[in-house]
Amino acid sequence: MRASPHPNLQLGRAGDWAFILTVAAGYVSTLFIRPFPYSPAEFITLLALGALYVTIGTVGIRLFDRLHSRPAWLLYFAIEIALAMVMLFLGAFGGSLWLITLPLVSQSVLALPRPWTMVVSAAAVVFGFTVPLGLLAGWASALPSTIFFLTGVFFVVIFTQIALHERQARGEVERLAAELAQANEKLRQHAVQAEELATAKERNRLAREIHDSLGHYLTVINVQLEAARAIHDEDPEKSLEAIHKAQSLAREGLADVRRSIAALRASPIDERPLPEALEALVEECRAAGLFAALAVSGSPRRISAQAERALYRAAQEGLTNVRKHARASRCDVQLDYGGSSVRLIIQDNGVGAGENTEPPGFGLLGVQERAELLGGRVSIASMPGLGFRLMVELPA
Numbered sequence: 390m391r392a393s394p395h396p397n398l399q400l401g402r403a404g405d406w407a408f409i410l411t412v413a414a415g416y417v418s419t420l421f422i423r424p425f426p427y428s429p430a431e432f433i434t435l436l437a438l439g440a441l442y443v444t445i446g447t448v449g450i451r452l453f454d455r456l457h458s459r460p461a462w463l464l465y466f467a468i469e470i471a472l473a474m475v476m477l478f479l480g481a482f483g484g485s486l487w488l489i490t491l492p493l494v495s496q497s498v499l500a501l502p503r504p505w506t507m508v509v510s511a512a513a514v515v516f517g518f519t520v521p522l523g524l525l526a527g528w529a530s531a532l533p534s535t536i537f538f539l540t541g542v543f544f545v546v547i548f549t550q551i552a553l554h555e556r557q558a559r560g561e562v563e564r565l566a567a568e569l570a571q572a573n574e575k576l577r578q579h580a581v582q583a584e585e586l587a588t589a590k591e592r593n594r595l596a597r598e599i600h601d602s603l604g605h606y607l608t609v610i611n612v613q614l615e616a617a618r619a620i621h622d623e624d625p626e627k628s629l630e631a632i633h634k635a636q637s638l639a640r641e642g643l644a645d646v647r648r649s650i651a652a653l654r655a656s657p658i659d660e661r662p663l664p665e666a667l668e669a670l671v672e673e674c675r676a677a678g679l680f681a682a683l684a685v686s687g688s689p690r691r692i693s694a695q696a697e698r699a700l701y702r703a704a705q706e707g708l709t710n711v712r713k714h715a716r717a718s719r720c721d722v723q724l725d726y727g728g729s730s731v732r733l734i735i736q737d738n739g740v741g742a743g744e745n746t747e748p749p750g751f752g753l754l755g756v757q758e759r760a761e762l763l764g765g766r767v768s769i770a771s772m773p774g775l776g777f778r779l780m781v782e783l784p785a
Contacts, residue, residue, distance in 0.1 A: 405447040408492045412443050415488035419480050426481065435480055439489075442472045446492060454500075462500050469493055470517040478521040487538060490514050491545050498549040515542060573678050573718070580677030580712060607642065610635045663697045664689055664724060667704050671722055674708055680719045681708070687726030692785045699759040700724075700733045703767075703781040706752045707735035715739025715777055730765075732782045742771045756781060 416439055427435065446469060453465040473490050480486045493514050518538050523531040617631035664685050674681035691697075704722060711720045717739030725732040756779075757767040765783035 407495075408446045409443055411492050412439060412446075412489045415486045418485040418488075431479060435476060438472060438476050438479070442469065442476065442489065445469060445472070446496075450496070466493060466497065466513060470513050473514075474517045474521050477518065478524065481525055487518060487541075490518055491541060494542050494545045495549045498546055499553065515539060574716075576678035577712060577716075584709070584712070610638045610642070613638065662689065663692075663700060666701055667722060667724060670701075670704055670708055674712065674720060677712055679712060679717065681722065682720075683722045683724065685724045685726075689724075689726055690785075692731055692783075693763075696731065696763055696765075696783045696785065699756075699763055699765070699783060700731065700781060702759065703733055703756045703779070704735065706756050707779045710752065711735070711737045711739065711777070715741075717776065726785070729784060730782050731785045732780065735779045736776060737778075738776045741773050741775045741777050753779070 416435075419435075445465075450465060453461045470490075470493065473493070476489065477486060497514070515535065515538065519531055519535045522534055526534075613631045613635035617628040617635070620631075621628040664683070668683050671681045671683045708720065708722070711717055715737045717737035720735065720737040723732075723734040723736075725734070753767075753769070760767045760781055760783060763783050765781065767782075768780045770778040770780075
């Protein structure tokens, strides 16, 4: 079925029931009043017209909607208003029969959103109310009732507009929420790419450092040794001098390598407490678009440097995995200082993984090895769609 050219029109079951119940209310107040004012023929005619009116207003409206044209809608309202006029005339406006016209007012607001078409349809409904009443009771008597009916028409128009705007606002909120979710996902992807790019840049920098520093020393040492070998028989003293220079260069190169290694091995927690270092990692996650929080329980205290470094690396690995693989919107980090141990827990609400009691990757394998060397333990809990939980516990 083709899409409706009037997406604001509600053709669902709720709209059908509202139409049926409104017409039924008008009929009940009209056909079952005492004394009964209609002959059997009039009674059957009114019931038949009401059934036709409801059928066109709930089922037939879909056929007009599929025609994709404004003239089709005007034809629909013309047919329904004509039927309403006949029913009002035959029913002599008994009870609250006028209620049957109100669903047409609401449909005109939804199906004909342009002001002039909506006003024309609403005016036609008022016309369909006033003409039968004027023919039955006189035009002078019809005027006060028409004014009263206009009040009901305005109420239906305003109420329908409010409901329409609320539905449109809800749709806009849902659209913006979907766009925000896509933007957050792109932000997480960009954060992962930035992290990988930073890693590649650091790797290239180290390669340049090795080439420029260690490569230089090794090249010069090789030249000195080649010179020492070449002149060893002719000038042993100069040969020995070249060897001494090569040894000196080797010591300088070794010292330079040690300085580079020391810089690489420098721990981010050497100069600050573990909770503060973990908070910095959590802040990196927040900057990448992930809602992350750190909770510290117990009494924070200094533990061994090896244990602090192991917990820091575990948090670093766990949070990196969350950003790269979990597709999570939230991650909670808990650092618990117990009586004889310190426990680190990282829990996300991402896609999770299959049940596995062993750490599934090299990074988590390194976390487990560090923990075991310190007499600790690592546990992982995960189920597909239920997030991932990493727990590292070390003696303190």
